[in-house]
Amino acid sequence: MNWFTLFPLIMVVTLIIMGLYVVLFKKNLIKIIMGIALMQNGANLFLVSLAYREGYVAPIWTSAPSADMVLPTPHALTLTSIVIGVATTALMLSFVMMIKKHYGTINSDEVRRCRE
Amino acid sequence: MIDIVLQDIWSPIIFILVGILVSLIAYMFYLMGNPDYKRTKYKGDPFISGNRPPTDLKELHVGGDNVYWGFTRALRKYLDPLVEGHTGIVNDYVYWFVVTLAVVLVFLYIM
Amino acid sequence: MNVDLLTQSPVFVLAIPLLFAFLTPLANKVSKELRNAVFLIGLLLTTLFVSLMAYEVYTMGSWIYVFGAEQPTTGLTTQSFFRITFLADGFSVLAALTIIITALGAGIYSFGHMKESNGLGKFYTLFLLTLAGVNGMVLTSDLFNLFVWFEVTSIASCGLIAYHNDRGESVEAALKYMIISVIAGLLLLFSIGFFYGEYGVLNYFLIRDSMTGSLIDILAIGMVMVILAMKASSVPMHMWAPDAYSEAPEPITPFIAITSLGSLFVLFRLLFFVFRGAVETSAIGSILIILGVLSMFIGVSMALKQSDLKRLIAYLSVSQIGYMMMAVGVGLATLGTGDYGIFGARAMEGGLFHMINDGVYKALLFLSAGGIVYVADTRDLNKLGGLAHHMPYTTFFFIIGGLSIAGIPPLSGFSSKLLIYKSVYLYNPVLAIIALVVSIVTLALIGKIFFNAFLGPDQGVGKKIPRSMILAMSILTIVVVLFSLFPNYVVAEIVVPAIEGLGVGA
Numbered sequence: 001m002n003w004f005t006l007f008p009l010i011m012v013v014t015l016i017i018m019g020l021y022v023v024l025f026k027k028n029l030i031k032i033i034m035g036i037a038l039m040q041n042g043a044n045l046f047l048v049s050l051a052y053r054e055g056y057v058a059p060i061w062t063s064a065p066s067a068d069m070v071l072p073t074p075h076a077l078t079l080t081s082i083v084i085g086v087a088t089t090a091l092m093l094s095f096v097m098m099i100k101k102h103y104g105t106i107n108s109d110e111v112r113r114c115r116e
Numbered sequence: 117m118i119d120i121v122l123q124d125i126w127s128p129i130i131f132i133l134v135g136i137l138v139s140l141i142a143y144m145f146y147l148m149g150n151p152d153y154k155r156t157k158y159k160g161d162p163f164i165s166g167n168r169p170p171t172d173l174k175e176l177h178v179g180g181d182n183v184y185w186g187f188t189r190a191l192r193k194y195l196d197p198l199v200e201g202h203t204g205i206v207n208d209y210v211y212w213f214v215v216t217l218a219v220v221l222v223f224l225y226i227m
Numbered sequence: 228m229n230v231d232l233l234t235q236s237p238v239f240v241l242a243i244p245l246l247f248a249f250l251t252p253l254a255n256k257v258s259k260e261l262r263n264a265v266f267l268i269g270l271l272l273t274t275l276f277v278s279l280m281a282y283e284v285y286t287m288g289s290w291i292y293v294f295g296a297e298q299p300t301t302g303l304t305t306q307s308f309f310r311i312t313f314l315a316d317g318f319s320v321l322a323a324l325t326i327i328i329t330a331l332g333a334g335i336y337s338f339g340h341m342k343e344s345n346g347l348g349k350f351y352t353l354f355l356l357t358l359a360g361v362n363g364m365v366l367t368s369d370l371f372n373l374f375v376w377f378e379v380t381s382i383a384s385c386g387l388i389a390y391h392n393d394r395g396e397s398v399e400a401a402l403k404y405m406i407i408s409v410i411a412g413l414l415l416l417f418s419i420g421f422f423y424g425e426y427g428v429l430n431y432f433l434i435r436d437s438m439t440g441s442l443i444d445i446l447a448i449g450m451v452m453v454i455l456a457m458k459a460s461s462v463p464m465h466m467w468a469p470d471a472y473s474e475a476p477e478p479i480t481p482f483i484a485i486t487s488l489g490s491l492f493v494l495f496r497l498l499f500f501v502f503r504g505a506v507e508t509s510a511i512g513s514i515l516i517i518l519g520v521l522s523m524f525i526g527v528s529m530a531l532k533q534s535d536l537k538r539l540i541a542y543l544s545v546s547q548i549g550y551m552m553m554a555v556g557v558g559l560a561t562l563g564t565g566d567y568g569i570f571g572a573r574a575m576e577g578g579l580f581h582m583i584n585d586g587v588y589k590a591l592l593f594l595s596a597g598g599i600v601y602v603a604d605t606r607d608l609n610k611l612g613g614l615a616h617h618m619p620y621t622t623f624f625f626i627i628g629g630l631s632i633a634g635i636p637p638l639s640g641f642s643s644k645l646l647i648y649k650s651v652y653l654y655n656p657v658l659a660i661i662a663l664v665v666s667i668v669t670l671a672l673i674g675k676i677f678f679n680a681f682l683g684p685d686q687g688v689g690k691k692i693p694r695s696m697i698l699a700m701s702i703l704t705i706v707v708v709l710f711s712l713f714p715n716y717v718v719a720e721i722v723v724p725a726i727e728g729l730g731v732g733a
Contacts, residue, residue, distance in 0.1 A: 023210050023410065029402070032206065036409055043416045050424045073309065074423065077371055081416055084378045088409045091382060095389060095402040102395030108206050113396050114403070114470035115204025116532065120573045120649045123715040128637035135637075177683035180609030181534050183675045188531050198525065199532050202466055206403045212463045213407060213453070217414075220514055221449040225442075227510035 008049035015042030029096045029106040033089060040085040047074045047081065234299045236280040237292045237313045240323060240362050243272045248355035255348030263338055266351045270334045273358065277327045281320045285720070289316030289728060291368070291432075303432055312430060314368040317724025321579060322365035322492040324721070325586040329485045330358050332590050332703040337478035339693030340601055344476075350390060356383035357482060361489040365496070368431040370419045373493065377415060377458075380486050381408040388475040388483065400474035404467045411454040418447035418454075431501050438505035448502050452514065455497070458490035461552060462522040465545045469529075472541035473606070477597025480537065481590035484544055488586050491548065495555055495579075499729040503562070512560025515552050520658065522549030523665045530672050536596050536606045536680065539672060540589075543632060546665055547585050553662065554578030554647045557654045562731060570650040572726065577646030580722045584631070584639045584710055591628035591703040595621050598696055599680050602688050608676070612683035618692055622681050624700040629677060631707055633670035639707055642714035 015038050022035025051074035059072035100106050103113075188195060232239075247269025254265040283290075292299045292313040303312060313319075334354065341347060360380030367373050385408075389401035423429060425444070426437045438444060453464075460468035468487070472480050498511060526546030533539040555578040561571030598621040599614060600606055615622045631640040644666060652659035710717055 020214065023406070024207055024214065027207065029206075032406060036406065036413070039410065039413050043413050043420070046417065046420050047423075050420055071427070073429075074420075077419075077423075080371075080375060084375070084412075087382055088378065088405065088412075091385065092402060092405050092409070095385075095398050095405065098389070098392055098398045099395065099402060102398065111206070111399055111402075112204030114400050114474060115202055116199050120570060120646065122576070122642060122646055122718050125649065126636075126642055126645055126714065128642070128712050128714065131637045177612050179612055179679045179683065180607070183678060184531070184671065191528075191531070195528060195532055198528055202469075202529070204470075206406055209403060209407050209464075209466045210410060212466065213410070213457055216457075216464055217450065217453045220453050221446060223514060224445050224449045224506070224510060227507050 002054075005049070005052065005054065008045055008052075012042045012046045012049065015039065015045065027108045029099065029108055029111065030093075032108065033092050033096065036092070037085070037089055040081070040089075044078050044081055044085070047078045050074050231299075233279055233283040233287075234290065234292075236276045236283065237315045237319075237366055238294070239276040240273060240280060240366065241359050243269060243276060244355040244359035244362065247272075248352045248359065251351040251355070252348040259347075262348060262351065266334065266355070269355055270331055270358075273362075274327050274331055277320075277323045280315055281324060284315055284317060284320050285724065289314070291315075303430065308428060308430065308433060311367070311369045311372050312432075313366045314431070315366070316728035317721075317726070318492070318496060318728035319366050320728075321583060321721055321725040322489065323362060325492075325583045326358070326361050326365070326485055326489060328703070328706055329481050329586050329590040330354075332594060332699045333478045333482050334699075335702065336594050336597070336696050336699035337476075339695035339699075340478050340597060341476065342693070344390075350387070350476075353383045353386045353390075354479075354482070357387060357486065360384075361486055364489050365492045370422060370429045370431070370434070372429075374412065374415050374419055377490075378409075378412050380489070381405065381412060384479075384483055384486050387479045388471050390476050390479070391474075394474070397474045400467075400470035404471045407464075407467055408458065411457050414450050415454050418450040421447040431497075435501045435504065438502070440505040444505050448506055448511075451497060451502075452494065452511070455490045455494035456518055456552070459487045459494065459548055459552075460522075460545050461518045461548055462525045462545065465522065465526065468545055469538050469541040472544065472593075473535055473537040477537075477594070477600055480541075480593040480597065484589055484593065485586060487544075487548065488582060491551060491582065495729065498559060499731060503730070508562045509560045512556045512558070512562070515556030515559060516658065519549040519552030519554075519556055520661055522546060522552060524549070524661060527665045527668045527672070531668070534608045536599060536608055536611070536676065537593070538606075539608070539676060540592055540596055543592075543669055543672060544585075544589050546669065547581075547589065547632065549665075550644065550647055550662060551578045551582050551585070553658060554581065554651060557651050557658075558731075561654065566654070567731075570653040572731075573646055574650035574654070575726050575731070576718055576722050577643050577650060579725050580714070580718055581640075581643035581647060583717075583721070584643050584707075587703055587706050587710065588628045588631040588638075588640060591624060591700060591707060592632060594696070594700050594703065595625040595628060596676075598624075598692055598700070601696070602690050602692055603680075604689070608679045611680040613681075613685040614688070615681040616685045617688050620697050621692060621700065624704050625677065625681070627704050627707055629673035631711070633673050634666045635670065637711055639710035639714065642711070646718075 019035040019039030023032050026032060051071040053070050056068045056070045059069040096106055099111055103111055247265060251262055251266050255262040290300050291302050292315055294311045357380055360376050360383055363376030367376060385401045385405040389398045391397045421443050422434055426434055428434055457464040471483055475483055523546045526542050530539050530542035533542060554574045558571045558575035561567040602618060603611055631638040634640045634644040648659045648662060
């Protein structure tokens with residue numbers, strides 16, 4: 001495993017740690033959702049970097065010079081997960097909009113009528 | 117060797133039949149009671165330390181938090197920290213999730 | 228074209244709710260009655276196909292449904308290893324039956340309960356999408372497909388929780404559930420990535436066959452376990468559950484509980500069917516037992532302090548989840564040893580029987596609580612009282628559901644709990660004693676709700692309970708009574724095939 005294949009994985013770990021830090025320690029709901037988006041990007045990058053094989057070509061069967069192609073499945077998975085990520089982020093942001101309307105704040109310390 | 121098979125230890129049909137039988141016997145005892153009993157004005161009213169029972173029926177109803185008050189009061193040293201632990205802050209929800217994940221992973225690694 | 232409906236039924240269990248989910252808003256443009264009719268037809272057709280699948284599994288045996296194969300029964304071949312597959316066996320049928328019975332009750336109930344709300348076209352769309360999502364979760368045998376259905380369920384059920392968005396609390400509960408389940412979904416994607424990176428396959432069967440038990444495997448298995456336990460509202464990750472259960476619209480509450488049960492089904496499927504060979508089952512079993520005992524005990528303790536009707540039942544439902552985790556955990560911990568034949572398999576029977584029981588009577592309990600909320604317009608136990616004067620049917624349904632959740636003979640909750648007590652006692656007596664104590668406190672809390680809401684002087688109410696709500700609750704009551712009267716039949720015909728479907732002897 002050389003530097004070129006290791007670099008995406010380091011980025012994945014960095015993104016996940018950053019996202020988790022934001023979700024755990026930031027009180028602004030918008031920032032929490034931004035943290036989740038960071039983690040989503042980390043997960044997508046992880047899937048794409050799994051598919052990579054050094055020196056292999058793009059997985060397009062008809063014009064491939066040889067059978068040495070990068071794995072196509074993780075790309076399909078990543079596309080699906082990007083679509084799902086957009087849907088969840090949009091839904092969460094719209095919830096935050098409504099919370100701002102009802103509570104007048106988006107500080108998670110004050111959005112806690114459901115407790116005990 | 118102990119073998120637990122549900123049909124050996126539990127049959128709801130027999131339970132219900134026995135229940136009907138027992139209630140029939142209880143009803144026979146009920147019929148043997150004194151038929152001269154008459155309900156007078158204060159007979160059967162709740163006894164509240166000699167005070168007259170309240171006329172407004174709504175005051176008689178013990179509701180909500182007052183039910184099992186003594187029980188929850190006696191357990192307050194155990195219950196109150198639990199209730200306070202449910203803070204309602206979303207960061208804490210994620211915190212508990214991450215902590216459980218970490219504990220389970222460490223446990224699995226050690227085993 | 229000759230389509231064999233019996234062997235094609237697993238795909239229809241998903242396709243019918245998906246199709247009708249997007250037909251209902253169209254029908255809503257025409258009239259309300261048409262929309263309700265379309266929704267009801269969708270539910271009934273799904274029920275029909277679940278029954279067809281059950282019939283086929285119980286008469287002909289299980290099969291792997293391969294998408295895009297020439298014949299659905301050809302099974303997994305070397306050419307089709309990348310295809311999405313569904314697994315139709317006893318365990319899938321048990322899960323699908325639990326889901327569809329509850330969905331039928333909740334769906335019919337929502338006609339009466341929600342008729343004064345607006346935007347109902349979208350409500351029924353989300354309802355059917357959640358149904359499709361949970362069905363997909365329990366039927367699929369492909370890890371990435373599982374992730375997709377997991378997210379579909381999360382998105383649709385959060386939309387339903389926030390349905391009354393004029394109330395801030397509903398939106399708050401939905402946001403909290405959404406944040407935690409999206410993070411869980413991401414970690415699920417990560418563990419799927421681990422499996423794919425290691426073995427290059429996503430199918431349950433192929434992963435099971437190629438698993439080696441490396442460090443990465445153990446990491447991924449632990450992650451999947453905690454994620455699904457969170458979704459199943461196990462303590463200490465239960466905190467979203469009381470919020471979401473109490474703030475969701477009343478017909479939806481049992482449905483959110485069903486998504487929890489569905490994730491528990493998926494957890495058991497993965498642990499027994501896929502991960503069993505790669506890890507120390509006793510370690511996994513002990514984790515399940517610890518989580519289960521915590522759920523039982525802390526759930527019921529928190530319920531003691533509640534004065535909100537739906538929140539109280541929500542905590543009781545968290546504690547019921549603990550019974551199943553504990554019982555199946557005992558089954559898993561004894562797997563492979565001689566003890567499994569003596570009491571491990573019986574604990575499994577008890578746990579899985581409790582799951583289908585719990586799905587039904589909890590739905591009944593939540594729906595009768597919804598009836599209280601509908602009539603009295605408050606959930607506060609301090610303000611309720613004297614409702615038995617106005618709603619005799621609901622009182623009866625509540626008694627049936629309440630005694631069943633408390634495990635009082637001769638109701639269905641008793642037969643499954645008896646199996647659990649008896650078998651868990653042989654594993655460790657302390658666990659059985661904790662389970663008994665929790666059951667007693669549950670009975671006390673059911674008594675508290677009954678005393679507060681139904682007994683006492685008449686306080687007068689404005690509304691009458693609609694007939695469709697009574698109908699829905701009677702359907703669930705009939706199922707509970709049937710399970711109560713014939714527990715031996717249910718265990719032999721439904722639960723034992725489910726255990727065999729998990730790949731372990733019954």
